[in-house]
Amino acid sequence: MAQNRNPRTMTQTTRRPFLPPRWFIRAAWAVHRAIYRLSGGRRGLRPPTQATYGLMQIHTIGRRSGAERTAILGYFEDGPNLFTLAMNGWGEPEPAWWLNLQAHPDATIDLPDGSREIRARAATGDERARLWAEMRRREPNLDGYAERRHRETAVVVFESRPGS
Numbered sequence: 001m002a003q004n005r006n007p008r009t010m011t012q013t014t015r016r017p018f019l020p021p022r023w024f025i026r027a028a029w030a031v032h033r034a035i036y037r038l039s040g041g042r043r044g045l046r047p048p049t050q051a052t053y054g055l056m057q058i059h060t061i062g063r064r065s066g067a068e069r070t071a072i073l074g075y076f077e078d079g080p081n082l083f084t085l086a087m088n089g090w091g092e093p094e095p096a097w098w099l100n101l102q103a104h105p106d107a108t109i110d111l112p113d114g115s116r117e118i119r120a121r122a123a124t125g126d127e128r129a130r131l132w133a134e135m136r137r138r139e140p141n142l143d144g145y146a147e148r149r150h151r152e153t154a155v156v157v158f159e160s161r162p163g164s
Contacts, residue, residue, distance in 0.1 A: 016144055032072055045112045048076050052138070056082070057110040063103035071097040076134065078157070082109070083123065083131050086154035087145075098156060106161060116160060123155040131155045 036044030036057065048054035053074035060069050075084045086098035101107060101120040109116050123131050132155055136142045146153050 016148070029072070033070075036072060041110070044072065045110065047112050053084075054111075058097055059108040059110075060097050060100035061104040061107075063100045069096065069100055071095070073097070075158070076138075078131060078134070080160060082118075082158040084156050084158075085135065086122075086156050087149070094151075098154065101156070107158075109158060118158040119161050121157055121159070123157050127157075128155050131157075 032044060045055050045057065053076055055072055056075050057070055057072050060071070061067070062069050073084050075082045077083075086095055088095040105120045107118055107120060109118055122128075132142075135155075139145075
């Protein structure tokens with residue numbers, strides 16, 4: 001018996017969710033960083049809402065260079081902590097900011113209401129499952145995007161540093 005391969009009859013769960021080409025994702029990141037820089041930080045960051053992620057800038061220390069590096073990340077709140085996914089536009093390589101945090105977990109983040117000193121760590125076990133489920137609630141295609149990568153996507157938790 002032949003299987004029906006008509007895309008119109010396939011369910012959403014069997015199709016890989018659409019992602020724009022890698023060059024487009026990288027260009028969008030560059031434009032976002034330029035808007036933030038050119039506006040003097042007045043544009044480009046936002047708090048999360050029930051419907052969407054917030055945007056923050058993170059300052060890390062380069063794992064090889066020792067120089068300060070910055071990236072703009074989407075994030076959600078989990079009580080006093082923030083969390084995000086260590087994904088690189090759903091591309092295969094780990095994002096540089098996550099590799100830097102694994103080498104130097106102390107960092108600074110800029111939020112719409114000011115800066116915060118944080119320590120980053122990967123969520124594990126029940127905490128990871130709970131935070132992943134929270135992300136999936138907001139992004140129904142999350143598992144489809146994650147399947148594009150050959151390794152598990154880390155859920156990164158940002159905790160305020162003691163004494164800060």
